[in-house]
Amino acid sequence: MNDKPQGLTAARLIYQDRTNRVMELKAQGRKIMGYMCLYPPVEMMTALGLVPFRIFGRYGEPTSSADTVLTPVVCHFLRSMVDQGMKGNYSFLDGIIGSHTCDIGSVAVHIWKDYIPEPNFVYFIDVPHTDHLPAQEYFKGQILDLKRKMEEFAEQEITDSMLAEAIALHNRQRQLVRELYELRKADPSPLSGTENLEVMVALCSLPVEEGNELLQQVIEEVKERSQEQLDERARVLVWGTVLDNSALLQVIEESGASVVIDDTCVGTRAYWDDVPVGGDPWDALARRNLVDLKCPRTYRQASFGQLKRDYDAELTSRFAYLKSMAEDWKVEGVILQSLKYCDGHGYDVPGIRHYLDTLGIPSIYVEHDYTEGSLAPIHTRIEAFIETIKL
Amino acid sequence: MVQTGQASEKGPKKMGINRLKSMYPLRNKVDEAYFKSQQAIRNGKPTAWSMLNWWEGDVIMKSMGVEVVYPENYGAVAAATGVAQKYLDLAETDGFPTHMCGYARTNLGYTYRMMKELGGHVPPEAPMGGMPKPDLLIGSGFGCDARFKWFQALSRYIDAPQWVLELPLIGVAEKQAEGVDDYAINFMVRELRDFVAFLENLLQKKMDWDLLEQNAHYTLEINRVFHEINELRKARPCPMHSSDFWSSVTGCLLMLGDPAEILSLYKDMYQEVKERVDNKVAGIYGEEKFRLVFGELPPWHSLKFFERLAERGWNFVKESQSYQPIRPLDLSAVSDPLEKIARISYQFAHARHAQALNNQIYNPVVEIYLEYVREYQSDGIFLHPLLSCRAASSSLKSIQDQAMKRYSVPSLYVEGDIIDIRLFNPEETMARAEAFEESMTYYYKVRQEQGLAW
Numbered sequence: 001m002n003d004k005p006q007g008l009t010a011a012r013l014i015y016q017d018r019t020n021r022v023m024e025l026k027a028q029g030r031k032i033m034g035y036m037c038l039y040p041p042v043e044m045m046t047a048l049g050l051v052p053f054r055i056f057g058r059y060g061e062p063t064s065s066a067d068t069v070l071t072p073v074v075c076h077f078l079r080s081m082v083d084q085g086m087k088g089n090y091s092f093l094d095g096i097i098g099s100h101t102c103d104i105g106s107v108a109v110h111i112w113k114d115y116i117p118e119p120n121f122v123y124f125i126d127v128p129h130t131d132h133l134p135a136q137e138y139f140k141g142q143i144l145d146l147k148r149k150m151e152e153f154a155e156q157e158i159t160d161s162m163l164a165e166a167i168a169l170h171n172r173q174r175q176l177v178r179e180l181y182e183l184r185k186a187d188p189s190p191l192s193g194t195e196n197l198e199v200m201v202a203l204c205s206l207p208v209e210e211g212n213e214l215l216q217q218v219i220e221e222v223k224e225r226s227q228e229q230l231d232e233r234a235r236v237l238v239w240g241t242v243l244d245n246s247a248l249l250q251v252i253e254e255s256g257a258s259v260v261i262d263d264t265c266v267g268t269r270a271y272w273d274d275v276p277v278g279g280d281p282w283d284a285l286a287r288r289n290l291v292d293l294k295c296p297r298t299y300r301q302a303s304f305g306q307l308k309r310d311y312d313a314e315l316t317s318r319f320a321y322l323k324s325m326a327e328d329w330k331v332e333g334v335i336l337q338s339l340k341y342c343d344g345h346g347y348d349v350p351g352i353r354h355y356l357d358t359l360g361i362p363s364i365y366v367e368h369d370y371t372e373g374s375l376a377p378i379h380t381r382i383e384a385f386i387e388t389i390k391l
Numbered sequence: 392m393v394q395t396g397q398a399s400e401k402g403p404k405k406m407g408i409n410r411l412k413s414m415y416p417l418r419n420k421v422d423e424a425y426f427k428s429q430q431a432i433r434n435g436k437p438t439a440w441s442m443l444n445w446w447e448g449d450v451i452m453k454s455m456g457v458e459v460v461y462p463e464n465y466g467a468v469a470a471a472t473g474v475a476q477k478y479l480d481l482a483e484t485d486g487f488p489t490h491m492c493g494y495a496r497t498n499l500g501y502t503y504r505m506m507k508e509l510g511g512h513v514p515p516e517a518p519m520g521g522m523p524k525p526d527l528l529i530g531s532g533f534g535c536d537a538r539f540k541w542f543q544a545l546s547r548y549i550d551a552p553q554w555v556l557e558l559p560l561i562g563v564a565e566k567q568a569e570g571v572d573d574y575a576i577n578f579m580v581r582e583l584r585d586f587v588a589f590l591e592n593l594l595q596k597k598m599d600w601d602l603l604e605q606n607a608h609y610t611l612e613i614n615r616v617f618h619e620i621n622e623l624r625k626a627r628p629c630p631m632h633s634s635d636f637w638s639s640v641t642g643c644l645l646m647l648g649d650p651a652e653i654l655s656l657y658k659d660m661y662q663e664v665k666e667r668v669d670n671k672v673a674g675i676y677g678e679e680k681f682r683l684v685f686g687e688l689p690p691w692h693s694l695k696f697f698e699r700l701a702e703r704g705w706n707f708v709k710e711s712q713s714y715q716p717i718r719p720l721d722l723s724a725v726s727d728p729l730e731k732i733a734r735i736s737y738q739f740a741h742a743r744h745a746q747a748l749n750n751q752i753y754n755p756v757v758e759i760y761l762e763y764v765r766e767y768q769s770d771g772i773f774l775h776p777l778l779s780c781r782a783a784s785s786s787l788k789s790i791q792d793q794a795m796k797r798y799s800v801p802s803l804y805v806e807g808d809i810i811d812i813r814l815f816n817p818e819e820t821m822a823r824a825e826a827f828e829e830s831m832t833y834y835y836k837v838r839q840e841q842g843l844a845w
Contacts, residue, residue, distance in 0.1 A: 068788065068792065069789045069792060070785065070789075071788055073777075073785075103535045103785075104781055104782075104785050107754065107756075107785045107786055109562075110753045110754035111786075113564075114753050114757070114793075122753075123562075123564075124562030124753075125565075126562070128557055128578075129555055129557060130532070130557060130582075134581040134582055134585070135557065135582075137574075137578065138557075138574065138575065141571070141578075145565060145568040145571060296540070297536065299539050299540075301543075305585065307592060307593050309549075311547060311550070341781060343491055343535070343781070344540060346487070347495075347540035347541060347544040349487070350544070350547060351547060365486070365488075367488060367490070
């Protein structure tokens with residue numbers, strides 16, 4: 001009999017204390033590599049035997065140290081992340097890879113390096129703003145520069161076979177996550193958005209093999225759940241900025257909805273597309289992380305070099321995946337949420353709402369600031385929105 | 392710190408900023424070029440709305456006969472003339488979050504009004520003749536995310552195509568990687584070649600490569616002379632106040648007017664500044680009591696405030712890294728004008744990386760300001776964070792902290808905004824400035840005890 005927590009219980013425990021397992025692994029001699037956002041290729045870390053550990057803030061904890069080096073108008077997630085670093089809460093990491101996800105995200109990496117002595121290895125990878133071929137090739141150059149530095153750090157080369165094996169493991173994880181999301185197509189969904197987020201956060205805190213094992217347990221557990229125990233709820237999609245904490249999803253689900261699918265970077269964005277196999281793996285990493293990742297930080301257009309823009313065609317080209325999600329998961333409404341001061345997401349809000357309007361899908365936009373206090377004013381709005389889509 | 396008996400010109404006792412005479416013809420020429428450009432636009436010349444792009448797109452567009460207007464600058468004009476609020480309200484009503492860039496929201500609201508309410512006509516209340524509907528939109532990947540996302544969002548109102556100019560942003564230590572400069576420049580050149588092809592398709596005309604070569608040459612030359620003028624400002628007393636920099640910078644930063652004329656006017660300015668250095672004439676009347684660095688975007692609506700500070704002996708000796716000319720580059724061995732342009736813009740973005748690494752600073756913007764403090768021997772930094780401009784504000788606290796830690800130079804931190812001009816309170820700031828003088832005086836003594844050169 002194995003007494004070790006399994007499935008959703010295990011995921012919740014990891015979610016509640018993300019460092020527990022990596023500290024055990026560290027004690028066993030494994031090196032832990034922190035990374036910021038989705039652009040540093042986790043496959044390279046896995047290939048070198050490093051444990052990828054995504055760096056988040058600490059939701060709800062007031063910032064103090066970071067306030068001495070960042071102005072008040074900086075996004076509260078980045079502020080909290082830097083704050084945790086300055087307080088020494090990430091000093092257990094052996095290295096960190098940050099990226100030019102957004103302008104302020106870049107500053108956060110630079111400030112991290114200027115102010116936080118541990119760990120010593122902090123690498124910054126540039127990410128171009130466009131996604132066409134010259135940009136992909138430039139980004140590949142950045143990835144290859146990172147490879148050389150990581151090899152020096154780990155005192156080991158990344159061979160093609162090591163990388164291929166790591167890509168296979170991470171693609172397997174993506175496939176399992178998609179399988180889990182498939183289960184949420186059922187009506188009612190057997191897995192809440194809150195529970196799902198706990199699993200996704202746990203995956204960012206474990207070696208890929210352990211994450212895959214956890215996912216298999218969760219999938220089996222969810223499959224066994226009885227549909228009869230579940231209430232019928234309005235089915236919503238949540239779009240927007242990073243959600244590393246379930247507080248907002250709890251507000252939504254307490255208001256009578258079920259979050260059945262998301263377009264966020266701890267959720268589907270991280271897992272929806274595999275790294276293609278069969279060709280040059282470095283080309284594949286560059287393409288997958290620049291082209292396939294659908295963060296609004298990248299400039300995309302209907303066709304490269306187009307001489308006239310058609311608004312509706314452009315929206316369709318950029319957001320058709322939301323239509324597919326809405327259809328496949330039987331979405332009745334979309335909640336667009338954004339951390340205050342996130343420019344990348346903010347500029348897309350009217351366009352996405354317009355696109356959803358053309359599809360006949362109701363939507364609402366809410367803003368928060370990485371505190372539970374900021375959720376109180378939007379709770380009522382979300383309740384009212386859910387009431388309207390239930391009608 | 393205090394330099395007695397060096398700063399006054401002969402004649403009646405004057406106070407305030409001692410403006411450069413050579414600034415006026417330069418500024419007039421740039422203004423004239425702007426109005427000619429407006430006329431050309433009214434006459435049907437192809438028009439681009441463009442982000443400031445540090446020569447990367449302007450040189451090419453000028454060579455293709457495209458007139459360029461800058462909505463960022465127009466946002467400042469709209470704020471100063473009091474019409475911005477109307478546009479901000481329209482942008483908010485149409486769903487744009489209010490925490491985003493004030494210039495962007497002003498322009499989004501302006502375009503909404505022009506296209507949705509007035510059928511494409513310039514709003515009658517728009518100052519300086521307004522901005523007519525563009526034929527193309529040129530975003531920039533450098534500076535901040537708004538600078539390409541905002542134009543993307545404009546497709547909500549106008550069908551003009553958009554191009555995004557790529558300018559890599561490589562880390563301080565990461566730039567030491569072998570070959571990184573080569574592949575980054577190669578990336579930019581490929582992008583620029585595609586940009587030229589895009590313009591040729593759009594405008595149905597071919598690039599005049601000789602003209603492009605000539606314009607690239609002038610860009611380098613104008614930058615070189617303006618850089619040398621700014622080098623002269625290291626002198627004590629500083630011969631040129633920041634006000635003259637701001638009044639003359641557009642001639643270098645934007646490709647307005649005849650570049651040969653603009654270059655000639657900068658050479659005149661060099662001569663005047665050099666004469667001031669030789670004769671120890673300051674950029675302010677009276678004694679240069681304090682040498683200040685300004686960061687970042689100034690309160691355009693309250694520039695008279697600097698006159699009052701000048702009367703108290705504050706000389707602003709360096710400012711705003713985003714607008715500075717590049718350090719001189721020898722590109723005589725580069726035959727491709729697109730590569731020249733790429734190298735100019737790339738130099739702007741990465742010029743201090745090696746020295747930053749040497750000084751163990753990894754935020755390149757911070758190193759630039761530390762260089763200003765060090766080389767211009769500044770007594771204090773006037774930092775102006777902007778509520779709705781994260782890009783210009785995000786490093787200012789770190790600059791404040793590092794300047795104090797490394798050089799015992801204090802900062803005056805005064806909040807404002809690019810659009811909501813009420814946030815900058817000149818009277819309150821003046822009271823704080825008076826108290827800040829004590830701080831500058833105190834830290835001058837600290838630096839002396841530490842053996843620093845100023």
